[in-house]
Amino acid sequence: xxxxxxxxxxxxxxxxxxxxxxxxxxxLEGHTMVVLPTGLGKTAIALLVAASRLYNQGGRxxxxxxxxxxxxxxxxxxxxxxxxxxxxxxxxxxxxxETPSGDRAASWKRARVVFATPQVIKNDILxxxxxxxxxxxxxxxxxxxxxxxxxxxxxxxxxxETAASPLVLAMTxxxxxxxxxxxxxxxxxxxxxxxxRTEHDRDVAPYIHERxxxxxxxxxxPELKQAASDLNILVDSRLSxxxxxxxxxxxxxxxxxxxxxxxxxxxxxxxQARESSGYAAASIYAELMKLRHALSLAESQGSxxxxxxxxxxxxxxxxxxxxxxxxxxxxxxxFIRLLERCMSxxxxxxxxxxxxxxxxxxxLESSPESRIIVFATFRxxxxxxxxxxxxxxxxxxxFVGQATKDSEKGLSQKRQIEALQKFRAGDFRVLVATSVxxxxxxxxxxxxxxxxxxxxxxxxxxxxxxRTGRSGxxxxxxxxxxxxxxxxxxxVSQNRERSMLSGIKHISPQSQGLPGQRAQAPVQSSIxxxxxxxxxxxVDDRETSSKxxxxxxxxxxxxxxxxxxxxxxxIGDRVLxxxxxxRDFVDTLVERDLFGQLKALAESAPRPVLIIEGGDLYSARDxxxxxxxxALAAIAVDLGISxxxxxxxxxxxxxxxxxxxxxxxxxxxxxxPMKRHGHSRKEQQELxxxxxxDIGLKNARILLDHFGSVRAVVNATEEELLAVRGIGEQRAxxxxxxxxxxxx
Numbered sequence: 001x002x003x004x005x006x007x008x009x010x011x012x013x014x015x016x017x018x019x020x021x022x023x024x025x026x027x028l029e030g031h032t033m034v035v036l037p038t039g040l041g042k043t044a045i046a047l048l049v050a051a052s053r054l055y056n057q058g059g060r061x062x063x064x065x066x067x068x069x070x071x072x073x074x075x076x077x078x079x080x081x082x083x084x085x086x087x088x089x090x091x092x093x094x095x096x097x098e099t100p101s102g103d104r105a106a107s108w109k110r111a112r113v114v115f116a117t118p119q120v121i122k123n124d125i126l127x128x129x130x131x132x133x134x135x136x137x138x139x140x141x142x143x144x145x146x147x148x149x150x151x152x153x154x155x156x157x158x159x160x161e162t163a164a165s166p167l168v169l170a171m172t173x174x175x176x177x178x179x180x181x182x183x184x185x186x187x188x189x190x191x192x193x194x195x196x197r198t199e200h201d202r203d204v205a206p207y208i209h210e211r212x213x214x215x216x217x218x219x220x221x222p223e224l225k226q227a228a229s230d231l232n233i234l235v236d237s238r239l240s241x242x243x244x245x246x247x248x249x250x251x252x253x254x255x256x257x258x259x260x261x262x263x264x265x266x267x268x269x270x271x272q273a274r275e276s277s278g279y280a281a282a283s284i285y286a287e288l289m290k291l292r293h294a295l296s297l298a299e300s301q302g303s304x305x306x307x308x309x310x311x312x313x314x315x316x317x318x319x320x321x322x323x324x325x326x327x328x329x330x331x332x333x334x335f336i337r338l339l340e341r342c343m344s345x346x347x348x349x350x351x352x353x354x355x356x357x358x359x360x361x362x363x364l365e366s367s368p369e370s371r372i373i374v375f376a377t378f379r380x381x382x383x384x385x386x387x388x389x390x391x392x393x394x395x396x397x398x399f400v401g402q403a404t405k406d407s408e409k410g411l412s413q414k415r416q417i418e419a420l421q422k423f424r425a426g427d428f429r430v431l432v433a434t435s436v437x438x439x440x441x442x443x444x445x446x447x448x449x450x451x452x453x454x455x456x457x458x459x460x461x462x463x464x465x466x467r468t469g470r471s472g473x474x475x476x477x478x479x480x481x482x483x484x485x486x487x488x489x490x491x492v493s494q495n496r497e498r499s500m501l502s503g504i505k506h507i508s509p510q511s512q513g514l515p516g517q518r519a520q521a522p523v524q525s526s527i528x529x530x531x532x533x534x535x536x537x538x539v540d541d542r543e544t545s546s547k548x549x550x551x552x553x554x555x556x557x558x559x560x561x562x563x564x565x566x567x568x569x570x571i572g573d574r575v576l577x578x579x580x581x582x583r584d585f586v587d588t589l590v591e592r593d594l595f596g597q598l599k600a601l602a603e604s605a606p607r608p609v610l611i612i613e614g615g616d617l618y619s620a621r622d623x624x625x626x627x628x629x630x631a632l633a634a635i636a637v638d639l640g641i642s643x644x645x646x647x648x649x650x651x652x653x654x655x656x657x658x659x660x661x662x663x664x665x666x667x668x669x670x671x672x673p674m675k676r677h678g679h680s681r682k683e684q685q686e687l688x689x690x691x692x693x694d695i696g697l698k699n700a701r702i703l704l705d706h707f708g709s710v711r712a713v714v715n716a717t718e719e720e721l722l723a724v725r726g727i728g729e730q731r732a733x734x735x736x737x738x739x740x741x742x743x744x
Contacts, residue, residue, distance in 0.1 A: 008051040010083040014044060019203040023195045024048035031168035033143060033186060035196035038173040040207060043077050046139050049169050051082060054112060057165055059136035061113045064152070066142050068096060068117060068413035069420055074141070075115045084112055095120045096413070101561070105129040118151035123544050125158060126553045127561040132159045136167065143170035146188045147181070154550045156189045213476045215490070216359075220481050221349050223341070224298050227306060228484075230338040231295045234329075238288050245277045245284075255292065260285075271619040278619075286325035297378075299484035300453040302350035305380050307342035314339050352479050353388055356450060359477050360394055360430060363448045371423060374432045376452040385432045385452070396430035397422070451478040454490035535660035538562065538570040548579065551653035557660065566597075566604040569656055572663045576605035579652060582615030586623060589631050598639055603693055608641045609659070613652050685710050693734045702726055714739045 002016040020041050023034055027049050036042050050061045063078075065071045075094050084091055093107045095116035101124060108114065108130045114121075118140075124130060132138070138159050146152035160166050170189050175182045186194070197204045220228070232252060239249045247266050250259045267285055270278025290313060297306040316322035317330025329335050356374065363370050374396075376382050382398050389396045397419050402410040411419070423431050480486040536558045543549055544561065553559055564570060569577040578601050580588065588594040601608045617632075618625045635641050646652040688710050689700035706724045707713045713735070721732035 004048070006048075006051050006055070008055050008082060008084055009047070010081055014047070014081050017041065017044070017207065019197055019201070020045050020048065022203070023197070024052070026193070026195050027169050028052055028167070030192045031166075031170075031190050033170040033172070033175070033189070033191045033194045035172055035175055035194060037197070037199055037204075040197070040204060042141070042171040042173070043074060044081075046074075046141075046169060046171065047078060047081055049167075050078075050113065050137055050139070053137040053167060054084065057136040059134040059165070060111060061137045061139065062121065062132075062135050063113065063115050063139040064118045064121060064141065064155070065115075066117065066145060067416070069416045070141065071096075071115045071117055072417050073420075078113060078115070082113070087112075095124075097123075101127065101129055118155055119544070122151040122154055123541065123561055125155070126539075126544060126549055126559050128558065132163050135159060135163050136165055138163075138166070138168055140168070140170045140189060142172055143189060144172045144175045144181075144185060146170070146185045149545065149547055151545075153188045158554075160190045212474070213478070215478045215480055216355060218351050218355060218479060218481050220299060220484060221351065223345065223349050224303060224306070227303075227338060227341055228295060228298045230334055230341070231291055231298060233334050234332065234338075235288065235291050235295070237332075237334075238284050238291065241284050242281055245281050247277075247281060255288075260288065260292070263288075272616065274619065283323075283325045283328075286323065287329055290325065290329065296485055299481050300486050301378065301381050302348050302353060302384070303342070303345045304348050304384060305378065307345060308380060310335075310339055310342045348384075348388075350481075352452060352481070353385070355479060356385065356452065357389065357392055357394075359448075359450060360389065361392075363475075364394070364429060367447060369426070370429060370447040371426075372430045372448045372450070373446055374430060374450045374452060376432065376434065377455070379434060381452065382432050382434055389430060389432075394430055395428035396432055397428055399431050399433035401434065446474070448475045448477065451476070454478055454480055454486050535571075535657065535664045536560065537656060537660050538564065540564040540568045543568045543579070546579075547649040548653045548656070551650055552656060555653065555657055557657060566600045567608075570605070571656075571660045574605060574607045575609060575659055575663055576601060576607070577609045577611055577656065577659070579611045579613060581613050582617050585612050586617060586628065589628070590623060594631065595634070595639075598635055598641060602639045602641055608639075610635060610641050610643045611646055611652055611655060612643065613646045614648050689713055692738060694731055695735070699726055699731070 003012050004014040004016050004021070005011070023036075024045050026032060027034065027045065034042060034045055036045070046063060050063070053059070054061060063071075063074055065074060071094055075092060078092055082092070090107065090110040092113045093111045093115070095104050095107070095114060097117075097120055099107075104120070104124055108124075125132065132155075138155070140146060140152050140156070143152065146156065156168060160168070168190055170185070170191055175185060182194075185191070199205070235252050235255070239252060239255075242263070243249050247263065249263060264285055267278055267281045271282065272278075294306060294309055294313075297309055313326055314330050314335070317326035317328070322330075360372055360374070363372055374385060376385060379400050382400060386396055386398045398411075399416065399419055400411055402412055402416075419431070422428060478490065480490055537552060538560045539549055539552075539562075541561045541563055549559065564576075566578075567576040568579045571577070578598065585594070588597065598608075598610065601610070617628050632643060636643050644655060646655050685704060686697055686700045689695060689703055690697045692700075695703075703713050703721075703724060704710070707716060716736070718732045718736045721727050721735055722729060727735075
């Protein structure tokens with residue numbers, strides 16, 4: 001085997017592949033996107049480019065990937081093949097959110113190569129923990145994610161603006177089927193050229209292993225056909241209601257996601273025009289979405305997950321506190337008939353589960369050392385598959401994301417990594433995964449990949465297929481229920497894959513000067529210097545996913561990230577800001593404890609501020625305008641919170657900057673929020689006692705009537721305070737503690 005010879009690559013370790021070397025040499029000439037089928041060594045190309053930049057340019061390399069397991073995988077690869085002078089544990093480091101930010105800042109100074117998820121790097125940049133000036137190469141793995149507000153977009157912009165000698169390497173196996181999206185990704189990352197290879201290229205063909213794709217067609221059993229028929233009756237009924245309200249509706253057979261989005265656009269247009277039909281239609285549309293999901297479960301998933309979903313909808317709708325859409329469904333006779341059907345089922349009716357079990361058993365019998373990955377869209381189906389295979393003596397584990405949803409607990413990133421390590425080591429043979437397992441998992445001996453259902457996304461389809469055939473012949477089995485959305489999704493993904501390959505050819509190696517090309521910018525140290533001199537704002541770390549924080553950083557505001565007990569932005573010790581979009585404001589008013597949240601805000605700072613951003617409060621949801629007006633009045637008058645309205649995230653950031661500059665304008669007298677000029681002495685006494693936590697004017701008057709003076713209230717013991725009507729244990733304790741506490 002011929003190997004790469006390079007001063008910074010371990011001798012005799014990395015196989016020489018001509019196409020990898022060719023792509024790496026091109027990538028060293030300018031900001032480049034590499035599009036390469038999974039299993040053909042994008043990480044090896046990243047290693048070649050990183051080694052060359054470190055050898056010729058010095059500085060440090062930052063390599064980012066969307067998930068911690070993928071980041072850890074890249075770190076293992078570089079530790080195996082990269083060989084830097086005096087390399088030690090501090091040379092190659094992995095940054096995670098679990099590592100304290102101070103430790104990350106210290107590690108950054110010593111590290112030559114940093115591996116991280118993008119949000120961690122973004123947070124550190126926003127907080128000013130370090131900058132990107134001496135980063136000589138920034139690598140964006142799974143770069144097709146660089147759209148919208150994903151952290152890659154901000155980091156690429158900041159890197160290209162501040163680095164002394166920037167170079168971007170973007171990598172993906174599946175940039176998407178739409179040329180516009182690929183160009184958007186290139187623009188967002190500053191990419192000037194695209195280097196791509198397909199499995200049919202001459203220099204790649206010797207390294208391609210055969211992948212056999214087998215489509216197993218499955219008949220929908222009669223019981224589930226009856227359930228699907230009930231669901232279709234319900235869908236037809238809702239479409240008819242929308243048509244009667246004057247909306248253009250497609251036939252049920254053409255009710256694709258695109259058609260639903262177009263229908264929703266009509267609904268939102270009516271709401272914006274304050275038409276009552278829009279509000280009624282919004283609720284019916286919500287029913288349609290629930291019914292469409294149920295139909296998908298019936299056709300592609302199975303009877304158990306469908307029964308669980310229908311039962312949950314009925315429980316929500318009949319409980320009295322659920323949305324109107326669910327309540328109407330729960331009263332519909334056809335829905336009740338469907339519920340009764342579901343309740344009568346015993347065991348799993350859909351044949352996919354038994355077919356899956358047989359496919360897995362056959363693979364393990366013919367090749368006991370095999371590794372098998374089963375992909376399913378929904379978590380409850382993942383758990384059902386795991387339970388079924390384990391019951392049949394097939395050792396398997398689930399692989400899902402971190403978030404906990406309903407009764408299904410997520411896997412922490414640490415447990416995700418442990419599961420992959422055990423899978424690679426052969427501790428179990430079958431991994432059952434949701435979409436979190438699609439991107440970049442390196443399990444070289446995966447011999448079989450099973451799609452429990454077809455997926456319409458060409459990106460997800462390509463990534464799933466890429467889990468096999470990496471180091472030997474691979475097999476892909478797709479389970480498709482005949483005459484259902486399974487068949488539609490299968491053909492959609494096939495067509496989109498062909499479109500993507502065709503599109504890549506049009507922007508392939510010779511493409512220079514893409515629409516998104518950015519010239520390499522000279523170092524602009526003024527941004528960092530301005531940030532150090534700008535006004536200071538403390539930001540809740542849960543806000544960093546918003547554009548507001550990015551804009552504040554770009555405007556030179558000095559940001560401190562951390563967890564705020566209340567509010568989203570704190571300025572000095574007086575101003576505390578809660579930011580809500582118009583939709584979030586109304587949702588919190590209806591479904592959550594808006595006033596409890598804002599009461600805590602008002603008690604936490606002398607100058608509480610609520611910023612309501614974008615949209616129209618009165619059309620954000622089907623709620624009477626007077627309810628919104630009443631809430632705004634109570635917030636401003638009863639809670640003493642200043643309510644400000646902004647147009648969008650840019651406007652919000654500008655407003656926060658203005659507030660910060662006002663607070664920075666000089667030393668201010670720290671006054672209580674209730675202080676006013678012209679109060680009588682009696683009113684002043686009431687306001688002093690009312691300022692104690694959770695007291696207010698009503699209780700202040702009760703206390704003063706009981707004790708006779710402010711001094712007597714302050715000097716009262718907890719027992720004496722408890723004796724006052726309306727002053728419970730918590731209030732008594734708060735008054736006594738605050739009155740007795742030393743001022744520090």
